[in-house]
Amino acid sequence: MSAAENRPEPVRDAERWSPESWQGFPALQQPVYRDAEALAAAKAELSRLPPLVTSWEVFELKRQLAEAQEGKRFLLQGGDCAESFSDCDSTIISNRLKVLLQMSVALVYGLRLPIIRVGRFAGQYAKPRSADTETRDGVTLPCYRGELVNDAAFTAQAREPEPRRMIKAHARSAMTMNFVRALIEGGFADLHHPEYWDLDWMRHSPRAADYQHMINAIGSGVRFMETLSGTRIHNVNRVDFFTSHEALLLPYEECLTRQVPRQWGWFNLATHFPWIGLRTADIDGAHVEYMRGLRNPIAVKVGASGSPDDLIRLIDRLNPENEPGRLTLIHRMGRAGIARGLPPLLDVVRREGRRVLWVADPMHGNTENTTVGVKTRRFENIFGELELAFDLHAAEGTRLGGVHLELTGENVTECLGGARDLTEADLARAYRSTVDPRLNYEQSLELAMLIVRKRGVVPVPL
Secondary structure, eight states, X not given: OOHHHHSOXXXXXXXXXXXXXXXGSOOOSOOOOXXXXXXXXXXXXXXHSOOXXXXXXXXXXXXXXXXXXXXXXXXXXXXXXXXXXXXXXXXXXXXXXXXHHHHHHHHHHHHOSOEEEEESOSSOOOOOOSOSEEEETTEEEEOOOOTTTXXXXXXXXXXXXXXXXXXXXXXXXXXXXXXXXXXXXXXXXXXXXXXXXXXXXXXXXXXXXXXXXXXXXXXXXXXXXXXXXXXXXXXXXXXXXEEEEEOOOHHHHHHTXXXXXXXXXXXXXXXXXXXXXXXXXXXXXXXXXXXHTBOSOEEEEEOTTOOHHHHHHXXXXXXXXXXXXXXXXXXXXXXXXXXXXXXXXXXXXHHTTOOOEEEEOOSGGGEEEOTTSOEEEEHHHHHHHHHHHHHHHHHHTOOEEEEEEEBOSSOOOOEEXXXXXXXXXXXXXXXXXXXXXXXXXXXXXXXXXXXHHHHOSSOOOO
């Protein structure tokens, strides 16, 4: 344990911050619970339930993120736009883990850097919405805010915020994380056996041969090192894996914010890596107030319309001690807006000497509707924004240290384009998301290969 981890808690935070202090600030994107007693009872029960992660896991992620800030690692963060309780299914969980592991293999192979693997799941049950209500055929109901809050069905009963959903979300998150940990510890990520990661339909992908080339090269390298050393390399059978979610529903996050023995301060023990979304990143808002008091590494989404001065004020609020590994900035600006919006932010952060990890979210700024009103994203725009992000960072003398993606291990058809050139006609075949469109397995792996082609040390054939 480092001296920094054991240093006394700053007096100013002990006096001015608590897990409940967010309640004195404007809180956006929060549901209205009509039964105050039911909410209080659910919070009391949730506060007694065991935490989902540990402080030492949180510290390890913070250490790795600090190395990513220095260019010694690369962050791969991905998962569903919004989980559903039915996603607590062994096949869905293992497929989701497989796609992230396989993407990380491509990135390790080409970038020659250790990859920080962070799943956007085991808690991603709430989503911000553009309006508080939804109207259909003259009927107006509360909007769907994710299964942590209410249900997607358009009925008055389904859309009523229900406090006990927080208890169910905790249980589903715990089961998901328990299964992921068991898979990792059991050798699911073993490079001696990459066939464990194969998805049944991967063999039909146009990029399957390229991925197999990488797997064969990595396997040959492992066998070569074992031949030289005369012993089996055991540490290639597991990887570190962390979880993340948007800390949106503040009553839920408050209840999972705990103190631990022999450590100062407070930890969000619902997840390793909570983040603040673009809609709730107001420096004077409840979400920033809540997040500033945590010892977790945290992230915040930034958009093209943000001013450099406001960003510096936000950074100083969330990371006043300029602590390495503490703060990640996830820019999500769209292919059309990134060239205008990103350089001024990169410039001011570099000039002011703020320690941050820059990560690109090429998904949210590229959402559009088809001619019949279906929400989708174009693969060419997703990768186009990533290409521009790498180039803009290079031009400003900064470093893009990771990607943040909405993806799934399932064979969905929600994003246009990619290796199979999905069209609008294909969307109806397997469109399953209740909120935002996700990259499917093939598109996710193709994106990893294109990142390597753009910035890799070892080229990937395409």
